[in-house]
Amino acid sequence: MAKTKARVKVPKSIKKGEVFQVKTLISHKMETGQRKNKKTGKKISRMIINKLVCQYNGKEVFASDWHPAISANPYMAFYVKADASGSLDFTWTDDEGKSVKKSAKITVAG
Amino acid sequence: MIHKTLETRQVGRRELMAMFGAGVVAAMGVGMTPRDAMADAKSVTDAMMKVVGDSKPATGKIKLDLPQIAENGNTVPIAVEVDSPMSDADHVKALHLWADKNPRPEVASFRFSPASGKAKVSTRVRLSKTQNIVAVAEMSDGKFYMAKSEIKVTIGGCGG
Numbered sequence: 001m002a003k004t005k006a007r008v009k010v011p012k013s014i015k016k017g018e019v020f021q022v023k024t025l026i027s028h029k030m031e032t033g034q035r036k037n038k039k040t041g042k043k044i045s046r047m048i049i050n051k052l053v054c055q056y057n058g059k060e061v062f063a064s065d066w067h068p069a070i071s072a073n074p075y076m077a078f079y080v081k082a083d084a085s086g087s088l089d090f091t092w093t094d095d096e097g098k099s100v101k102k103s104a105k106i107t108v109a110g
Numbered sequence: 111m112i113h114k115t116l117e118t119r120q121v122g123r124r125e126l127m128a129m130f131g132a133g134v135v136a137a138m139g140v141g142m143t144p145r146d147a148m149a150d151a152k153s154v155t156d157a158m159m160k161v162v163g164d165s166k167p168a169t170g171k172i173k174l175d176l177p178q179i180a181e182n183g184n185t186v187p188i189a190v191e192v193d194s195p196m197s198d199a200d201h202v203k204a205l206h207l208w209a210d211k212n213p214r215p216e217v218a219s220f221r222f223s224p225a226s227g228k229a230k231v232s233t234r235v236r237l238s239k240t241q242n243i244v245a246v247a248e249m250s251d252g253k254f255y256m257a258k259s260e261i262k263v264t265i266g267g268c269g270g
Binding site: 019020032034056059060061062063064065066067068069070071072074075076077078079080081082083 | 186196209217218219220221222224225227231232236237
């Protein structure tokens with residue numbers, strides 16, 4: 001996916017056992033396949049991100065399948081229970097199978 | 111944002127059809143439907159049946175947080191939370207969302223685990239017109255719960 005910017009936000013300090021919110025945002029048109037080219041009248045084909053997976057130290061903690069009803073520049077926030085320090089790894093995958101990855105360091109106290 | 115909490119009770123298939131409107135029966139009687147017809151109550155019920163199978167989803171446990179009126183159908187903030195301890199023994203496995211009058215009813219599906227801590231998701235969705243958002247939660251013990259919330263849309267968000 002060319003020119004896609006992905007951002008993730010996690011709390012700076014997390015205590016072990018705490019359930020914290022993870023925010024994700026990625027820039028993407030999320031072309032639904034419903035729009036028509038105004039000049040030619042032809043339908044513009046669908047091209048969306050259809051999957052977001054989050055792994056916590058290598059283990060899947062959250063996964064989602066998206067359809068064209070998810071808005072452009074998709075925002076998604078979910079929760080994770082703090083265990084060990086390490087990283088949250090995010091992978092967004094589009095209809096063509098291309099993916100964008102982003103990692104966030106997780107520092108867990110206690 | 112309205113919080114809709116429904117009492118827990120079993121919802122049978124016939125009740126599901128009734129919930130989504132008797133209009134479906136009338137539409138079927140009329141005959142021809144255009145090939146790219148909008149999603150309707152029946153297609154959401156069918157999609158739900160595929161997820162739920164023979165089980166009867168109970169109402170309750172799901173909190174659907176949506177604005178009462180969406181001014182811009184292109185980006186409507188929604189949050190869905192399922193009440194669950196999210197323990198190994200008792201947690202939400204999956205959550206499915208549909209919009210019953212969008213061109214296609216599927217919105218998203220989510221997979222959780224006990225490591226999620228909380229079965230809550232926030233996102234932004236496209237809604238083409240006033241309709242119901244339907245949520246079905248699949249629990250680790252095989253039970254299903256469902257919730258439905260109507261949202262009025264002033265400017266639809268599907269066309270170009």
